[in-house]
Amino acid sequence: MSLTDDPGAESQTPEAEAATKQLVFNAAERLFALHGFQNVSVRDITAEAGVNLASVNYHFGSKDSLLFEIFRRRTQELNRERARMLHEATDRNAGKPPVREILTALFAPPLRWLDPSNDRRISLQFLIRARSEGTAEIREVLGSDVSHLKRFADALLAARPDLPPEEVYWRLHFVLGMIHQNRFMELDRLHVLSSGQTREGEVDALLARMLDFAEAGFSR
Amino acid sequence: MSLTDDPGAESQTPEAEAATKQLVFNAAERLFALHGFQNVSVRDITAEAGVNLASVNYHFGSKDSLLFEIFRRRTQELNRERARMLHEATDRNAGKPPVREILTALFAPPLRWLDPSNDRRISLQFLIRARSEGTAEIREVLGSDVSHLKRFADALLAARPDLPPEEVYWRLHFVLGMIHQNRFMELDRLHVLSSGQTREGEVDALLARMLDFAEAGFSR
DNA sequence: CCGCCATTCGAACGCGTGTTTATTGACGCT
DNA sequence: AGCGTCAATAAACACGCGTTCGAATGGCGG
Numbered sequence: 001m002s003l004t005d006d007p008g009a010e011s012q013t014p015e016a017e018a019a020t021k022q023l024v025f026n027a028a029e030r031l032f033a034l035h036g037f038q039n040v041s042v043r044d045i046t047a048e049a050g051v052n053l054a055s056v057n058y059h060f061g062s063k064d065s066l067l068f069e070i071f072r073r074r075t076q077e078l079n080r081e082r083a084r085m086l087h088e089a090t091d092r093n094a095g096k097p098p099v100r101e102i103l104t105a106l107f108a109p110p111l112r113w114l115d116p117s118n119d120r121r122i123s124l125q126f127l128i129r130a131r132s133e134g135t136a137e138i139r140e141v142l143g144s145d146v147s148h149l150k151r152f153a154d155a156l157l158a159a160r161p162d163l164p165p166e167e168v169y170w171r172l173h174f175v176l177g178m179i180h181q182n183r184f185m186e187l188d189r190l191h192v193l194s195s196g197q198t199r200e201g202e203v204d205a206l207l208a209r210m211l212d213f214a215e216a217g218f219s220r
Numbered sequence: 221m222s223l224t225d226d227p228g229a230e231s232q233t234p235e236a237e238a239a240t241k242q243l244v245f246n247a248a249e250r251l252f253a254l255h256g257f258q259n260v261s262v263r264d265i266t267a268e269a270g271v272n273l274a275s276v277n278y279h280f281g282s283k284d285s286l287l288f289e290i291f292r293r294r295t296q297e298l299n300r301e302r303a304r305m306l307h308e309a310t311d312r313n314a315g316k317p318p319v320r321e322i323l324t325a326l327f328a329p330p331l332r333w334l335d336p337s338n339d340r341r342i343s344l345q346f347l348i349r350a351r352s353e354g355t356a357e358i359r360e361v362l363g364s365d366v367s368h369l370k371r372f373a374d375a376l377l378a379a380r381p382d383l384p385p386e387e388v389y390w391r392l393h394f395v396l397g398m399i400h401q402n403r404f405m406e407l408d409r410l411h412v413l414s415s416g417q418t419r420e421g422e423v424d425a426l427l428a429r430m431l432d433f434a435e436a437g438f439s440r
Numbered sequence: 441c442c443g444c445c446a447t448t449c450g451a452a453c454g455c456g457t458g459t460t461t462a463t464t465g466a467c468g469c470t
Numbered sequence: 471a472g473c474g475t476c477a478a479t480a481a482a483c484a485c486g487c488g489t490t491c492g493a494a495t496g497g498c499g500g
Contacts, residue, residue, distance in 0.1 A: 018446090018447075020447080020448080036353075038258040041486075041487065041488085042487080042488060042489085043486090043487085043488095051448085052447095052448055052449050052450080053449085053450085053451095053489095054448075054449070054450090054489085054490080054491095055447090055448075055449095056488090056489095057488080057489060057490075058447075058448080059447095062488075062489080063487095063488065063489090132352040133256075167429070170426075170429050170433075171433055174398050174430065174433050174434075177397050177398045177399070177400075178394050178397045178398060179397070180397075206390075209387070209390050210394065212437075212440070213390075213391055213394050213437040214394075214437065216436045216437045216439060216440055217432075217433040217434065217436045217437045219436060220432070220436055238476090238477070238478095240477080240478080261456075261457065261458085262457080262458060262459085263456090263457085263458095271478085272477095272478055272479050272480080273459095273479085273480085274459085274460080274461095274478080274479075274480090275477090275478075275479095276458090276459095277458080277459060277460080278477075278478080279477095282458075282459080283457095283458065283459090284458095
């Protein structure tokens with residue numbers, strides 16, 4: 001289970017990919033997520049994957065391209081889940097979903113990935129790392145991320161037409177801050193702070209908590 | 221003004237520091253804040269400071285120690301401001317300050333640093349970078365940061381004795397997420413998103429907005 | 441059975457890095 | 471005046487890095 005292939009990960013491209021490429025992809029994502037891009041060498045990756053050193057450059061061109069390709073794929077997957085949930089919420093509410101449902105579409109996908117039973121936990125950790133390191137080409141994709149976020153901004157504007165748009169943008173900004181950096185090393189700190197009173201693992205409870213907090217901030 | 225010394229920066233240690241050490245300190249903080257720790261070489265720093273290459277190792281021991289020393293000092297300064305404001309709020313309210321004043325003590329200091337007219341703007345940018353890069357020794361200081369945060373957690377618990385402590389810890393966690401990663405590259409994105417409708421520079425207005433949002437999340 | 445092509449492999453290259461060393465200069469104290 | 475300490479300088483060192491190269495490998499169609 002640990003290093004086996006990720007079924008369907010390359011299913012979008014018709015040609016069958018070399019097993020080596022998958023091994024490199026998975027090993028790199030794992031190591032990048034755990035130790036950061038700059039702290040992981042190509043030699044570390046190929047050693048973890050059990051392949052030859054030159055494999056990274058052969059299959060991905062360069063170490064930077066490898067990072068970029070992982071980031072592009074995971075971002076796309078996350079955005080798709082979010083967009084799908086927002087779309088469903090729109091259908092469900094005659095084109096004008098309430099604030100809480102919009103926020104749910106924003107929060108639920110990454111929180112589902114965060115679940116320890118989920119294979120994608122490491123992918124989310126990778127995404128957060130990649131976002132804060134930013135290789136110039138990463139920021140470019142982060143720019144297209146804006147057009148993705150615009151859908152949520154528009155939905156919120158429609159849900160609260162009484163608020164000045166400026167106010168809505170700022171609140172969305174705050175809400176994004178709640179998710180992006182938050183997790184992981186910060187989560188450990190929370191455990192120390194509360195002397196282990198927080199019951200982790202109950203992702204649904206956490207989602208409810210976040211929604212309560214964010215929705216309250218959006219009310220008034 | 222750009223590269224002049226920082227008066228009183230070493231005033232806590234009685235001996236007068238070499239001017240070179242200050243030059244290195246300031247240049248390093250600036251470059252680290254702008255480009256990140258790993259992307260700035262010792263040669264970059266010494267070139268920016270206009271000093272000899274060996275100065276970093278002579279005055280600070282190593283590049284890592286230099287980063288750590290900058291981080292330690294700035295963290296201490298920020299924490300002191302926050303603790304002072306919390307203390308004043310406690311005195312002002314007979315030992316039990318309301319939620320909004322506690323949150324103000326948490327938000328106001330970094331927001332004041334963020335003001336473009338403030339020299340410390342670069343210091344805050346440095347702190348955020350250093351927090352997300354984390355050189356193992358940094359995380360150790362981040363651990364003592366916990367004991368600092370505990371004061372705010374206790375104040376919030378006293379202000380909302382009706383809430384289960386677990387709930388208070390989580391909400392504090394969310395509030396911290398609003399400040400830590402948020403600024404900077406994210407602020408640019410906000411400008412794109414709102415088509416430049418957000419009036420930056422009005423730090424007080426931003427503080428009020430953040431307080432409204434966070435306080436609402438804490439109510440209920 | 442042969443030749444082709446993608447893949448794998450070991451080895452090396454060139455470069456930038458943080459750090460160290462040896463030497464020189466300046467300044468204060470006895 | 472001379473000594474000793476601290477600071478600054480130029481030069482070099484050792485090492486790890488991403489990348490490249492040429493040869494070896496192996497499966498597959500003709």
